Amino acid sequence: MKVKVLSRNPDDYLRETKRDIHKTPRNYDPNLHPFESAREYVRALNAVKLERVFAKPFVGSLDGHRDGISCLSKHPKQLSILLSGSYDGEIRIWDVPQKLCIRSFVAHDGIVRSITYEPKGRCFFTLGDDKTIKTWNTAAPSSPEDEEPINTILSKTVVTGISHHQSKPIFATCGEICQIWEESRSEPIHTYKWGVDSLHDIAFNPIESNLLATCASNRSIILYDTRDTGPLRKVIMKLRPNRLVWNPMEAFIFTCANEDYNLYSFDTRWLKKPVNVHVDHVSAVIDLDYSPTGKEFVSGSYDKSIRIFEAGKGHSREIYHTKRMQRLTCVLWSLDNKYILSGSDEMNIRIWKARASEKLGTLKPRERTALQYSEVLKEKYATHPQIRRIARHRQVPKHIYNAQNELRTIKQKIKRKEANRRTHSKKGEVPFVPERTKHIVKEDI
């Protein structure tokens, strides 16, 4: 006879002292863990609810400007530094984590139109309505009275936008015409012109660094190559593009914020139609900025809201708004991919989290694994109706809610009317126009 009965030694299962952690023997036998999928579903449901509970994206605001914010610029090397220009010609430099203004001076007569840093961050360029392009040292002078630009260039034409080359000491401005400048010279080394229309935004491609794009007031986007003598190509849209930003990871993609409430992502190799139309804003989109990963971008609109889009998707994943925030003038995505900065009409710069429910600060390992686990669960059960409903729900201000309804009815009306016309006319007379080609007039070479 051979007999053995289960008898466990309690010492193997109990902690030795009170300061020890409890012993937790595991057995991954699926039979000991019943209702696996149902429990996971409940966990996913809890996780998605908690995500909404903790979604408090507003971090703080930087106030001090005496007029609306006209432009923002991030330091290419330092995360804590932010540069802002306002409608009264004042420039302020901010220490973002401390929410302090560390330097301020009046740079221009009238509006500061645009600011850009030199890629190493040693100096920055500002340009204003007084037709001057000024270069400033990043290091603050000993006293605020000594605030003097390193260099001042008087432009012959109005200038409205500036963008710096990624590596060479070259920058480009737009205004009446597109001009390429060298830092050390007071005359442009190149000028480009296509038609008579003025240009209001300009952007150097950060990867394909000789490529340049501008937005013109005749509703067109023009591409230039700085090694070439003339402009390359242009695409004319139905309404004016306000701002253009290159994807920092995909050299051939740029996105423009448009007056017709939408954003359009284009592929430079194929300008006939945008690769994606990003809808959701209910008023003109004023500014946008890509995240450093190139996977998402943030847009600020005249409808007093900020939206975050995934680069490949047509609808926004997030909307930020506050009662006091007025029309957005500029937005930025910080280089650590964690924060969003927005400047608006009512003189405030706001700091937001890029992921609304993210916990700030360091996470303990257990906390991090728990968050990762719930993230995976949310993804796994994302299509379940209840989870999807909670994850998608956003409270929006009444004016946006009403405007959305109005836009919806308008869209339906147009659709209905078109369908009616189609049924009562010859076959093929009223063609189906895809949404992506609807907003493009033509492409010129």
Next chain:
Amino acid sequence: MTKTARYFTAPSEEQKPNAEEKTSQKRKGNVGRLKNKKPAFPKGKPKKTDIILKRKPNPNPKFPGRAPIPEELLEKHSRGEGIQKDGIRTKIHKKRQFDKDLSYEFAQKQAARVEILLTEEDGILEADPGETTTQFRQNEIVQNVDITAATKFFELQLRDFGPYRASYTRNGRHLALGGRLGHVAAFDWVTKKLHFEINVMESVHDVCWLHIETMLAVAQKDWVYIYDNQGIELHCLKSLDKVTQMQFLPYHFLLATANDTGFLSWLDVSIGEIVVQYNAKLGRINMMTQNPYNAAICVGSSKGVVSMWAPNSRDPLAKMLCHKSAISALHIDPKGLYMATAGNDRTLKIWDIRSLTGPLQIYNLKSTANNVAFSQKQMLAVGMGNILEVYRDCCVTTAKKGYLRHRFNNSIANLNFCPYEDVLGVGSSHGFTSILVPGAGEANFDAFEANPYQTKSQRKESEVKALLEKIPSDLISLDPTKISEVDVPSLREKVEATKKLLFVKPPKINYDPRRKAKGKGGSVKIARNKKILQEQAKKEFVKAAKSFKAELLNESKNEQKEKSKPANVLDRFLPKQKK
């Protein structure tokens, strides 16, 4: 010498390049520095182009990689085959699914490998040649096991308060006893520490632990009472009256009860509300058990039918005719694979409970089994009168003879295997006996599911965790994995959905009349307007419904027409069909 299996790869071989490689790499680095002015040791990841030399595989390696995983372990931790990728249309989704499957496979392998870390081994009882295991008496077994295990065999002589029912907690640490004549007691049966002992002064029909060992439900003469572990009455549930059987569903926090008049009720113990209560129309319910796999409640009836019930439907989820006579006992094994039923026809049948087919086995007993119970390792205890028999490997294969036999002095009232222990608790009319059944219990527990050694703080934490993960009662169905499957409506569902559209009632409109100036519109006028509007809406609805119906009918007609296209040349001379 046998090679020892290794479960973790040693990094030694892979990371040490031989001397030749080192020098060549160095040389290459130097060249690069001269030409490109790059640092010899670039920061960050080495580029792929840097490593050119390939390591030759060792023809007879000392350590041949990771140890293979036994097939049966992989099978045990498998979550199914995954979906077929032929049906996925786009490449990107195929790739996504492929990646997902890889991670599932990885998890499965890891889980299988981790089995080696399990510390405890199952109990065994083996007979020498010429002996059988049935011949061993309990006192022989007790004499041959270690002293702690020997204490697990004990007998409580409680002659006065008559047939006892028992219940173990989910971690197998605590035991509650309920004597028919009102004796209720709870104790930590391992240390024999008594929590409380009371007489409720009325009949006790069933006892059942709730999710933790501080709460105990007792079905008394009229109502169900909940006591804490000191015997203090916490609740009296008057909505559960004349209860005969109770089952606690731990993951749903539901106390399922069946009563004298055939009512089934599910009580959510976390919020104290009845989820649903209805008459199962089975008459008095004497036998009830839960299926631990899907939380369905199984009820055995005097007609030989086992029916399965869930709170979200008033009809049984399934019905099985198991015996031609009345069912005397039933139980489902903790894995939810097999069901054992015993009938008054002195048979014992084993059923495959997942496919609802069977019987897998039919055993003819010497007398009617009044009690059956499965252990975690699928041993089956059968109580017949005062004789207890335990069978091993009786579900898939036919057990030729019993594993253990035990004779009591009086009839058995209740059988319960203790989870995570080799112990069977037998309630009888003269007390309670805990006997040893080697190999009955699961040796290795998972501390996050059920921990026999949990402390108070651990209990509190796990209670909170469990409450957060409470599964909604409407997810109870025969297939618990349904929630993670693709929701494809069957043809019948589709047809029913369209059929339903035909019988939609016209919507009621809420008409709130604008308040007019005094004297402009009386209540008569308002009522009339309301009626007019409602009729208008109804007419519109009927009109729309008519056209819709016509469309539906046309569709089916068109389909028929297409089918009956002329097959013959001469069909054109047939009379034309009217439209």
